[in-house]
Amino acid sequence: MIQTVLTQAVAASRPAAELGQTASYIPELSKVDKHHLGACVFTSDGGRYSAGDTKVRFSIQSISKVISLAVALELCGFETVFAQVGMEPSGDAFNAMGKLEAAGSSPSNPMINAGAIAVDSYLEPKISFDRMLAFTRKLCMDPEIGLDEKVYHSEMSNISRNRAIAYLLENKGVIRSDVERTLDFYVRMCSLSVTAESLAGLGLLLAGGGICPATGERLLSPDTVRVVKTIMLTCGMYDGSGTFAVQVGIPSKSGVGGGILSVVDRRMGIGIFGPALDGKGNSVAGERVLRHLSQQLHLHIFDAD
Numbered sequence: 001m002i003q004t005v006l007t008q009a010v011a012a013s014r015p016a017a018e019l020g021q022t023a024s025y026i027p028e029l030s031k032v033d034k035h036h037l038g039a040c041v042f043t044s045d046g047g048r049y050s051a052g053d054t055k056v057r058f059s060i061q062s063i064s065k066v067i068s069l070a071v072a073l074e075l076c077g078f079e080t081v082f083a084q085v086g087m088e089p090s091g092d093a094f095n096a097m098g099k100l101e102a103a104g105s106s107p108s109n110p111m112i113n114a115g116a117i118a119v120d121s122y123l124e125p126k127i128s129f130d131r132m133l134a135f136t137r138k139l140c141m142d143p144e145i146g147l148d149e150k151v152y153h154s155e156m157s158n159i160s161r162n163r164a165i166a167y168l169l170e171n172k173g174v175i176r177s178d179v180e181r182t183l184d185f186y187v188r189m190c191s192l193s194v195t196a197e198s199l200a201g202l203g204l205l206l207a208g209g210g211i212c213p214a215t216g217e218r219l220l221s222p223d224t225v226r227v228v229k230t231i232m233l234t235c236g237m238y239d240g241s242g243t244f245a246v247q248v249g250i251p252s253k254s255g256v257g258g259g260i261l262s263v264v265d266r267r268m269g270i271g272i273f274g275p276a277l278d279g280k281g282n283s284v285a286g287e288r289v290l291r292h293l294s295q296q297l298h299l300h301i302f303d304a305d
Protein backbone atom coordinates (compact mmCIF):
# COMPACT_ATOMS: atom_id res chain seq x y z
CA MET A 1 0.00 0.00 0.00
CA ILE A 2 2.63 2.56 1.06
CA GLN A 3 4.95 1.55 -1.79
CA THR A 4 2.16 1.85 -4.37
CA VAL A 5 1.09 5.28 -3.12
CA LEU A 6 4.70 6.47 -2.94
CA THR A 7 5.49 5.32 -6.48
CA GLN A 8 2.35 7.06 -7.76
CA ALA A 9 3.11 10.23 -5.81
CA VAL A 10 6.59 10.50 -7.31
CA ALA A 11 5.38 9.74 -10.86
CA ALA A 12 2.54 12.26 -10.61
CA SER A 13 4.77 14.99 -9.14
CA ARG A 14 7.72 14.70 -11.56
CA PRO A 15 6.33 17.15 -14.15
CA ALA A 16 6.11 19.85 -11.46
CA ALA A 17 9.90 20.25 -11.69
CA GLU A 18 9.21 22.37 -14.78
CA LEU A 19 7.50 24.95 -12.56
CA GLY A 20 10.60 25.62 -10.48
CA GLN A 21 14.31 26.38 -10.68
CA THR A 22 17.35 25.16 -8.80
CA ALA A 23 18.85 27.62 -6.32
CA SER A 24 20.99 30.09 -8.24
CA TYR A 25 23.09 31.86 -5.61
CA ILE A 26 26.03 29.43 -6.00
CA PRO A 27 27.00 27.39 -9.10
CA GLU A 28 27.13 24.07 -7.19
CA LEU A 29 23.40 24.26 -6.51
CA SER A 30 22.34 25.81 -9.82
CA LYS A 31 23.95 23.08 -11.91
CA VAL A 32 22.14 20.19 -10.17
CA ASP A 33 19.70 18.43 -12.55
CA LYS A 34 16.34 19.91 -11.59
CA HIS A 35 14.50 16.80 -12.80
CA HIS A 36 15.74 14.64 -9.95
CA LEU A 37 12.94 13.46 -7.70
CA GLY A 38 13.15 10.90 -4.96
CA ALA A 39 11.07 10.10 -1.90
CA CYS A 40 11.70 7.69 0.90
CA VAL A 41 9.43 6.55 3.73
CA PHE A 42 10.73 4.74 6.81
CA THR A 43 8.02 3.44 9.14
CA SER A 44 8.18 2.71 12.86
CA ASP A 45 7.39 -0.97 12.25
CA GLY A 46 10.59 -1.32 10.21
CA GLY A 47 9.20 -0.69 6.70
CA ARG A 48 11.51 0.96 4.15
CA TYR A 49 9.94 2.34 0.98
CA SER A 50 11.65 4.24 -1.83
CA ALA A 51 10.71 5.75 -5.18
CA GLY A 52 12.91 7.66 -7.60
CA ASP A 53 16.30 9.20 -6.86
CA THR A 54 16.63 8.34 -3.19
CA LYS A 55 20.36 7.59 -3.21
CA VAL A 56 21.53 10.76 -4.96
CA ARG A 57 23.56 13.00 -2.61
CA PHE A 58 22.56 16.64 -2.33
CA SER A 59 23.17 19.61 -0.11
CA ILE A 60 21.22 19.56 3.16
CA GLN A 61 21.18 23.39 3.40
CA SER A 62 18.50 24.69 5.77
CA ILE A 63 17.42 21.25 6.95
CA SER A 64 20.60 21.38 9.05
CA LYS A 65 18.81 24.05 11.12
CA VAL A 66 16.74 21.23 12.63
CA ILE A 67 19.89 19.37 13.70
CA SER A 68 21.56 22.49 15.09
CA LEU A 69 18.44 23.40 17.04
CA ALA A 70 18.12 19.89 18.49
CA VAL A 71 21.77 19.73 19.58
CA ALA A 72 21.65 23.30 20.95
CA LEU A 73 18.61 22.39 23.07
CA GLU A 74 20.53 19.40 24.43
CA LEU A 75 23.81 21.21 25.10
CA CYS A 76 22.73 24.78 25.94
CA GLY A 77 19.18 24.29 27.24
CA PHE A 78 15.82 25.76 26.27
CA GLU A 79 16.24 29.00 28.25
CA THR A 80 19.51 29.91 26.53
CA VAL A 81 18.36 28.96 23.04
CA PHE A 82 15.11 30.92 23.25
CA ALA A 83 16.30 33.86 25.36
CA GLN A 84 16.73 36.01 22.24
CA VAL A 85 15.39 33.83 19.42
CA GLY A 86 11.62 33.64 19.03
CA MET A 87 9.20 30.81 18.26
CA GLU A 88 6.98 32.66 15.78
CA PRO A 89 6.67 32.21 12.03
CA SER A 90 8.29 35.21 10.38
CA GLY A 91 6.15 35.49 7.26
CA ASP A 92 9.31 36.74 5.54
CA ALA A 93 11.89 35.14 3.26
CA PHE A 94 14.43 32.87 4.97
CA ASN A 95 17.29 35.32 4.50
CA ALA A 96 15.33 38.48 5.39
CA MET A 97 16.95 41.01 7.68
CA GLY A 98 14.67 44.06 7.42
CA LYS A 99 12.76 43.50 10.65
CA LEU A 100 15.96 42.83 12.58
CA GLU A 101 16.84 46.50 12.21
CA ALA A 102 13.98 47.61 14.46
CA ALA A 103 14.92 48.41 18.04
CA GLY A 104 14.25 45.50 20.40
CA SER A 105 13.63 43.01 17.63
CA SER A 106 15.30 39.60 17.49
CA PRO A 107 15.18 36.62 15.09
CA SER A 108 11.63 35.29 14.73
CA ASN A 109 12.52 31.60 14.94
CA PRO A 110 15.44 29.14 14.57
CA MET A 111 14.37 27.93 11.08
CA ILE A 112 15.28 31.17 9.28
CA ASN A 113 18.88 32.23 8.70
CA ALA A 114 18.99 34.89 11.43
CA GLY A 115 17.63 32.51 14.06
CA ALA A 116 19.81 29.61 12.99
CA ILE A 117 22.96 31.76 12.98
CA ALA A 118 22.10 32.93 16.51
CA VAL A 119 21.51 29.33 17.65
CA ASP A 120 24.81 28.27 16.08
CA SER A 121 26.57 31.03 18.01
CA TYR A 122 25.43 29.38 21.27
CA LEU A 123 26.28 25.92 20.00
CA GLU A 124 29.65 26.45 18.32
CA PRO A 125 31.62 27.14 21.53
CA LYS A 126 30.29 23.84 22.96
CA ILE A 127 30.87 21.34 20.16
CA SER A 128 33.29 20.96 17.26
CA PHE A 129 32.05 20.62 13.70
CA ASP A 130 33.59 17.13 13.56
CA ARG A 131 31.50 16.00 16.52
CA MET A 132 28.41 17.56 14.92
CA LEU A 133 29.14 15.63 11.74
CA ALA A 134 29.55 12.37 13.65
CA PHE A 135 26.31 12.99 15.54
CA THR A 136 24.46 13.91 12.34
CA ARG A 137 25.52 10.58 10.83
CA LYS A 138 24.03 8.81 13.85
CA LEU A 139 20.81 10.83 13.81
CA CYS A 140 20.31 10.06 10.11
CA MET A 141 21.59 6.46 10.32
CA ASP A 142 23.87 7.34 7.41
CA PRO A 143 27.63 6.94 7.97
CA GLU A 144 28.33 8.36 4.50
CA ILE A 145 27.22 11.91 5.26
CA GLY A 146 30.13 14.26 4.66
CA LEU A 147 31.04 17.87 4.04
CA ASP A 148 30.71 18.87 0.38
CA GLU A 149 33.88 20.95 0.07
CA LYS A 150 32.81 22.63 -3.17
CA VAL A 151 29.51 23.78 -1.70
CA TYR A 152 31.28 24.89 1.50
CA HIS A 153 33.86 27.03 -0.34
CA SER A 154 31.26 28.46 -2.69
CA GLU A 155 28.96 29.35 0.21
CA MET A 156 31.89 30.98 2.04
CA SER A 157 32.64 33.18 -0.94
CA ASN A 158 28.96 34.23 -1.14
CA ILE A 159 28.49 34.90 2.53
CA SER A 160 27.89 38.68 2.50
CA ARG A 161 24.23 38.59 3.38
CA ASN A 162 24.59 36.05 6.20
CA ARG A 163 27.64 37.96 7.45
CA ALA A 164 25.56 41.16 7.52
CA ILE A 165 22.85 39.33 9.48
CA ALA A 166 25.41 37.91 11.92
CA TYR A 167 27.12 41.25 12.62
CA LEU A 168 23.75 42.94 13.07
CA LEU A 169 22.94 40.24 15.63
CA GLU A 170 26.27 40.86 17.35
CA ASN A 171 25.54 44.58 17.41
CA LYS A 172 22.18 43.85 19.07
CA GLY A 173 23.77 41.58 21.67
CA VAL A 174 22.05 38.45 20.33
CA ILE A 175 25.41 36.95 19.34
CA ARG A 176 28.07 37.18 22.02
CA SER A 177 30.67 34.75 20.70
CA ASP A 178 33.00 34.96 17.70
CA VAL A 179 30.99 35.91 14.60
CA GLU A 180 33.37 34.46 12.00
CA ARG A 181 33.60 31.11 13.81
CA THR A 182 29.80 31.04 14.03
CA LEU A 183 29.45 31.71 10.29
CA ASP A 184 31.96 29.00 9.45
CA PHE A 185 30.05 26.50 11.62
CA TYR A 186 26.70 27.55 10.09
CA VAL A 187 28.00 27.18 6.53
CA ARG A 188 29.62 23.81 7.25
CA MET A 189 26.31 22.51 8.60
CA CYS A 190 24.51 23.79 5.46
CA SER A 191 27.12 22.07 3.26
CA LEU A 192 26.60 18.52 4.50
CA SER A 193 25.57 16.16 1.76
CA VAL A 194 22.70 13.80 2.40
CA THR A 195 20.21 11.63 0.51
CA ALA A 196 16.43 11.28 0.72
CA GLU A 197 17.16 8.12 2.72
CA SER A 198 19.25 10.04 5.28
CA LEU A 199 16.35 12.45 5.80
CA ALA A 200 13.84 9.62 6.18
CA GLY A 201 16.16 8.17 8.86
CA LEU A 202 16.25 11.47 10.74
CA GLY A 203 12.48 11.82 10.33
CA LEU A 204 11.88 8.41 11.84
CA LEU A 205 14.12 9.21 14.81
CA LEU A 206 12.11 12.39 15.43
CA ALA A 207 8.82 10.52 14.93
CA GLY A 208 9.95 8.09 17.64
CA GLY A 209 10.73 10.85 20.13
CA GLY A 210 14.52 10.75 19.80
CA ILE A 211 15.29 7.03 19.95
CA CYS A 212 17.44 5.62 17.15
CA PRO A 213 15.23 3.08 15.33
CA ALA A 214 18.26 0.96 14.41
CA THR A 215 19.94 0.63 17.79
CA GLY A 216 17.27 1.60 20.34
CA GLU A 217 19.70 4.19 21.74
CA ARG A 218 18.21 7.48 22.94
CA LEU A 219 19.98 10.25 20.98
CA LEU A 220 17.71 13.21 21.82
CA SER A 221 15.48 13.89 24.81
CA PRO A 222 11.69 13.84 24.42
CA ASP A 223 11.52 17.55 25.36
CA THR A 224 14.00 18.50 22.63
CA VAL A 225 12.15 16.47 20.02
CA ARG A 226 8.79 17.95 21.00
CA VAL A 227 10.12 21.50 20.58
CA VAL A 228 11.82 20.69 17.27
CA LYS A 229 8.71 19.07 15.75
CA THR A 230 6.50 21.97 16.84
CA ILE A 231 8.84 24.55 15.31
CA MET A 232 8.99 22.47 12.11
CA LEU A 233 5.19 22.54 11.92
CA THR A 234 4.89 26.29 12.41
CA CYS A 235 8.07 27.57 10.72
CA GLY A 236 9.70 24.76 8.71
CA MET A 237 8.63 25.80 5.22
CA TYR A 238 9.65 29.47 5.55
CA ASP A 239 6.89 31.88 4.55
CA GLY A 240 4.97 28.96 3.02
CA SER A 241 4.56 27.26 6.43
CA GLY A 242 0.91 28.17 7.02
CA THR A 243 -0.37 27.01 3.64
CA PHE A 244 1.72 23.85 3.87
CA ALA A 245 0.33 23.09 7.35
CA VAL A 246 -3.24 23.38 6.02
CA GLN A 247 -2.64 21.43 2.81
CA VAL A 248 -0.21 18.77 4.04
CA GLY A 249 -0.24 18.95 7.83
CA ILE A 250 3.05 17.12 8.39
CA PRO A 251 5.83 18.84 10.38
CA SER A 252 8.55 19.41 7.77
CA LYS A 253 11.72 21.35 7.03
CA SER A 254 12.92 22.33 3.59
CA GLY A 255 16.31 23.39 2.25
CA VAL A 256 17.38 25.18 -0.93
CA GLY A 257 19.28 22.05 -1.98
CA GLY A 258 15.80 20.65 -2.75
CA GLY A 259 15.43 18.44 0.31
CA ILE A 260 12.43 18.13 2.60
CA LEU A 261 12.50 16.32 5.95
CA SER A 262 9.06 15.29 7.23
CA VAL A 263 7.86 13.67 10.43
CA VAL A 264 4.58 11.80 10.81
CA ASP A 265 4.52 11.56 14.56
CA ARG A 266 5.02 8.04 15.96
CA ARG A 267 4.53 6.55 12.51
CA MET A 268 7.07 7.55 9.89
CA GLY A 269 9.98 9.59 8.67
CA ILE A 270 9.87 10.91 5.12
CA GLY A 271 12.80 12.24 3.08
CA ILE A 272 12.41 13.99 -0.28
CA PHE A 273 14.81 15.30 -2.87
CA GLY A 274 13.55 17.49 -5.70
CA PRO A 275 15.87 20.42 -6.47
CA ALA A 276 13.47 22.59 -8.51
CA LEU A 277 12.34 25.28 -6.04
CA ASP A 278 9.36 27.60 -5.89
CA GLY A 279 9.72 31.32 -5.18
CA LYS A 280 9.94 30.71 -1.44
CA GLY A 281 12.80 28.20 -1.73
CA ASN A 282 10.74 25.04 -1.22
CA SER A 283 10.91 21.98 -3.51
CA VAL A 284 7.96 22.25 -5.91
CA ALA A 285 7.71 18.58 -6.78
CA GLY A 286 8.60 17.62 -3.19
CA GLU A 287 5.64 19.53 -1.83
CA ARG A 288 3.39 17.76 -4.32
CA VAL A 289 4.69 14.37 -3.27
CA LEU A 290 3.90 15.22 0.35
CA ARG A 291 0.43 16.52 -0.50
CA HIS A 292 -0.28 13.30 -2.36
CA LEU A 293 1.02 11.10 0.47
CA SER A 294 -0.86 13.10 3.09
CA GLN A 295 -4.14 12.76 1.20
CA GLN A 296 -3.80 9.11 0.21
CA LEU A 297 -2.40 7.81 3.50
CA HIS A 298 -4.29 10.22 5.81
CA LEU A 299 -1.12 11.65 7.32
CA HIS A 300 -2.36 15.18 8.14
CA ILE A 301 -1.74 15.89 11.82
CA PHE A 302 -5.48 16.49 12.27
CA ASP A 303 -6.80 13.61 10.21
CA ALA A 304 -9.22 11.59 12.30
CA ASP A 305 -7.85 8.14 11.35
Ligand code: GLN
Nearest residue numbers: 061062094190255256281
Ligand atom coordinates in the same frame (compact mmCIF):
# COMPACT_ATOMS: atom_id res chain seq x y z
N1 GLN B 1 22.99 28.27 2.77
C1 GLN B 1 21.71 28.90 2.63
C2 GLN B 1 21.73 30.26 3.27
O1 GLN B 1 22.35 30.39 4.29
C3 GLN B 1 20.66 28.04 3.27
C4 GLN B 1 19.32 28.59 3.05
C5 GLN B 1 18.24 27.60 2.80
O2 GLN B 1 18.38 26.39 2.61
N2 GLN B 1 17.06 28.16 2.74
O3 GLN B 1 21.14 31.20 2.78
